[in-house]
Amino acid sequence: MVRPTSRFQFDGGAGSYLGVVLLGALITLVTLGICYPFALVLIERWKSEHSMIDGQRLVFTGSATGLFGLWIKWFLLIVITLGIYSLWVAPRLEQWRWEHRAFAGSPSGPPGVTVNVATA
Numbered sequence: 001m002v003r004p005t006s007r008f009q010f011d012g013g014a015g016s017y018l019g020v021v022l023l024g025a026l027i028t029l030v031t032l033g034i035c036y037p038f039a040l041v042l043i044e045r046w047k048s049e050h051s052m053i054d055g056q057r058l059v060f061t062g063s064a065t066g067l068f069g070l071w072i073k074w075f076l077l078i079v080i081t082l083g084i085y086s087l088w089v090a091p092r093l094e095q096w097r098w099e100h101r102a103f104a105g106s107p108s109g110p111p112g113v114t115v116n117v118a119t120a
Contacts, residue, residue: 007053007054008051008052008053009051009052009053010050010051010052011050011052012046012047012049012050012051016046017046020042020043020046021043023039023042024038024039024040024042024043025039027039027042033075034072034075035064036071037064037065037067037068037071038064040064040067040093040097041060041062041063041064041067044060044062044097044100044101045059045060047060048060048101053103056103056104056105057103057104058101058102058103058104059101059102059103059104060100060101061100061101061102062096062097062099062100067096070092070096074089074092074093077089
């Protein structure tokens, strides 16, 4: 039986995912959470590189240095409020993630990134 093509596709594998997650966890643990933005960007780039919508590959355009200032501010507010501020950080972090995704080769994507994807 032939499976119909889907608008949303993901082609990532367990091996590469495990490597990315372990590296991200190591970065976060060694720096006690201060360098979490670097781990987050590493994982988000992997997810986007393996995701397609309507045959167009996604790219993640965010940078760890761009998130780092926000993360330090949020980290301090979470500590000061004994964790309560984390309720506000989670949606803001998710918003930041989605604002830094684009289609490969689109004007909002990183310059020079083009992906030729054959659609079925």
